[in-house]
Amino acid sequence: MRRNYGPIYVAPITFWLCAFLSVPLLITLSYSFMEKGLYGGVELHFSLAAYKSLLNTAVLKVLLNTIIIAVASTTIIVILALPTAYYIARSSKKNILLMLIIIPFWTNFLIRIYAWIAILGSNGLLNSFLLSTGLIDSHIQFLYNRYAIILVIIYTTIPFAIFPLYSTIEKFDFSLIEAAMDLGASKKRALWEVMIPNIRTGIITAVLFTFIPIFGNFAVPQLVGGTSSWMLGNLIVRELNITRNWPLASSISVVLTSVTMIGVLFFMRSQSKKEL
Amino acid sequence: MKSSQVTIENVSKNFGDFFALKNTSLTISKGGFYSLLGPSGCGKTTLLRIIGGFEMPTEGAVYFDGVNVLPLPPNKRHVNTIFQNYALFPHLTVFENVAFALRLKKIGEKEIKISVQENLELVRMETESKKYPRQLSGGQKQRIAIARALINQPQVLLLDEPLSALDAKLRQHMLLELDAIHDKVGITFIYVTHDQAEALSVSDQVCVLNKGEIQQIGTPSEIYESPANEFVARFIGETNYIRGKITAITDAEHAVFESPDYGNFTIYLDKPVQEGSEVAVTVRPEKIRIAPEKPEKLPPDVNVLSGVVEDMIYTGFQTKYFVRVSQNKEPLVVFRQHVQYFMDEKPITWKDKVSIWWNTKDSFMVEVNR
Structure with missing residues (x-):
């Protein structure tokens, strides 16, 4: 009989995930139920204080803002990424186009956000252009609001939607579209009723790959958002580094992780039900 | 509908x-x-x-x-x-x-x-x-x-x-x-x-x-x-493809055909030709009969050639014979149906000398160059 080496194959990743994902998560979870230390850190006493202080309107406002930004950007990303991925998959220059999407990654993430500040800032490229054409008389502040955050998040995250969509569309059998048109569907109808359901796994992956990092994002709102458009990530950073309220930072992390998980599970469930 | x-x-x-x-x-x-x-x-x-x-x-x-x-x-x-x-x-x-x-x-x-x-x-x-x-x-x-x-x-x-x-x-x-x-x-x-x-x-x-x-x-x-x-x-299907020349038109329906590779035989005129025309004829393998010796009695209007079995492929219901009629060209392909395998007087096998014949009407002219 041949030995089954399966468990050995997955041992390294199991160790990795336990050490660097599960353990930190457990630490975060337990910190969230403790008392805050005087200069940061925690006191080893059980306490619900952190969660109680979550229930204030300021925090809930940030949570709501985070959900709005994450849902809006994810939706726009999928809507933009779908036709892009379709075009790339059907193009004869696939490799060049995919390369063009990868190239921005060669530049540091923060530098790319600063580039947007250079474009959108009140003395930025966009303002100077609009002023020179005479479309506006005075500088407009495009930055430091929710829209700027959504715009920059879309820019930084859209490749993560394009790639999974591309790979499923690329494998999609386009004779199915011809078959649908043959049976009386218009091209639009055929794409909607035959292609979309058959690339569902790609759409699910695209949504997960974008929604999760957007929900926990803090760098983008930190740099292009104002205090009024903070996301949960910013709160965590503040509680951890400035206010040094580690239990509160942990409890926000727990909320963030749970909301993401519940959202994701709900989404995956509703999608897999359709398959049956 | x-x-x-x-x-x-x-x-x-x-x-x-x-x-x-x-x-x-x-x-x-x-x-x-x-x-x-x-x-x-x-x-x-x-x-x-x-x-x-x-x-x-x-x-x-x-x-x-x-x-x-x-x-x-x-x-x-x-x-x-x-x-x-x-x-x-x-x-x-x-x-x-x-x-x-x-x-x-x-x-x-x-x-x-x-x-x-x-x-x-x-x-x-x-x-x-x-x-x-x-x-x-x-x-x-x-x-x-x-x-x-x-x-x-x-x-x-x-x-x-x-x-x-x-x-x-x-x-x-x-x-x-x-x-x-x-x-x-x-x-x-x-x-x-x-x-x-x-x-x-x-x-x-x-x-x-x-x-x-x-x-x-x-x-x-x-x-x-x-x-x-x-x-x-x-x-479409298998065929024997023979190029040659019309040397004489014998009557309204028949002509003498001369093939540099297979010799002279009679063909049926399914298309109008003239003496001297370069033509190509095909004969389907199943239209050609094969026997170890030339039968004493043959129906009229048949072409008889003799050759040697160069190769054979047995496929159960029939055997495909490759019969070499002349040295320099492709062998002719002949199918022999095994309607009565064990009743055949003599099975035909490699290197056997054989006679093959077909009715003149079973060949068709496919190309005519006047």
């Missing part, structure tokens, strides 16, 4: 420098089973896609009952297609696959149910309606594809190599079933295939294509028995 006559008029199609179809014209009669036969790349699928509306011809027109359909997109033509890989929708059940065309038309649920049921019964798949395509066998998928294509009541059904993904036995079976469905629904079938046996067995008319050009149009037996040129002769 209502059926249409399809007329292809001077249709050409090129993809860049490649000519897929050259000035093709043909008429496909109402309710017929019409085959487009040829090797891959001959233009048969391109022609089918032009009829279906998936490809625009570079030149020419396509008429259904006299109406030019070229301006119409595929969804506006009364044509449905059976695709080579079936193209069943993997995310829909068998029922929904068949109902797809009706759902687009916003027809009531009750009517859809009745209609789908009818079409599934037609292909004997009514019990599988809840399954998904991935749960079906190749033959079942094929049947669903047929039911789905017929539910729209097309006037013409296009079949693009529909049996190529099935194994040989199933192919035979599905072919008969297709023929039965054709008889039942009575619409025009246009059948694309590279398999000459498929085309010959079910078609009313066969159009042989090569390199974008029509080689011959005719009934299966016309195509097989009197091929129009060397391509058709060699593509």
Whole structure:
């Protein structure tokens, strides 16, 4: 009989995930139920204080803002990424186009956000252009609001939607579209009723790959958002580094992780039900 | 169901420098089973896609009952297609696959149910309606594809190599079933295939294509028995292809043919020729008889040659002999049917000297150069 080496194959990743994902998560979870230390850190006493202080309107406002930004950007990303991925998959220059999407990654993430500040800032490229054409008389502040955050998040995250969509569309059998048109569907109808359901796994992956990092994002709102458009990530950073309220930072992390998980599970469930 | 006559008029199609179809014209009669036969790349699928509306011809027109359909997109033509890989929708059940065309038309649920049921019964798949395509066998998928294509009541059904993904036995079976469905629904079938046996067995008319050009149009037996040129002769079945010259015309029907490779024999004049014409004749292997010795009594009008069995292939119901008649050319191919294997006086085997003969009427002239 041949030995089954399966468990050995997955041992390294199991160790990795336990050490660097599960353990930190457990630490975060337990910190969230403790008392805050005087200069940061925690006191080893059980306490619900952190969660109680979550229930204030300021925090809930940030949570709501985070959900709005994450849902809006994810939706726009999928809507933009779908036709892009379709075009790339059907193009004869696939490799060049995919390369063009990868190239921005060669530049540091923060530098790319600063580039947007250079474009959108009140003395930025966009303002100077609009002023020179005479479309506006005075500088407009495009930055430091929710829209700027959504715009920059879309820019930084859209490749993560394009790639999974591309790979499923690329494998999609386009004779199915011809078959649908043959049976009386218009091209639009055929794409909607035959292609979309058959690339569902790609759409699910695209949504997960974008929604999760957007929900926990803090760098983008930190740099292009104002205090009024903070996301949960910013709160965590503040509680951890400035206010040094580690239990509160942990409890926000727990909320963030749970909301993401519940959202994701709900989404995956509703999608897999359709398959049956 | 209502059926249409399809007329292809001077249709050409090129993809860049490649000519897929050259000035093709043909008429496909109402309710017929019409085959487009040829090797891959001959233009048969391109022609089918032009009829279906998936490809625009570079030149020419396509008429259904006299109406030019070229301006119409595929969804506006009364044509449905059976695709080579079936193209069943993997995310829909068998029922929904068949109902797809009706759902687009916003027809009531009750009517859809009745209609789908009818079409599934037609292909004997009514019990599988809840399954998904991935749960079906190749033959079942094929049947669903047929039911789905017929539910729209097309006037013409296009079949693009529909049996190529099935194994040989199933192919035979599905072919008969297709023929039965054709008889039942009575619409025009246009059948694309590279398999000459498929085309010959079910078609009313066969159009042989090569390199974008029509080689011959005719009934299966016309195509097989009197091929129009060397391509058709060699593509359809096996044949012996002999080049030579007419040396003398003996009477209205016969002439003496001289082949540099096989010697002199008599041919039947199925086409007008003159003395001195360079011609090529074909004789099908099953038309040639073979025996260890020249029979004492031979019917009139036969050509007799003698040779040596160079090779043989035994295939059960018959043996294929390669008989070398002369040293410098390909051996002639002869089939010997084993109707009475053990009653044959002498089995023929390698290196045996044999006599072969055929009736002069069994050879056909395929090329005549005056």
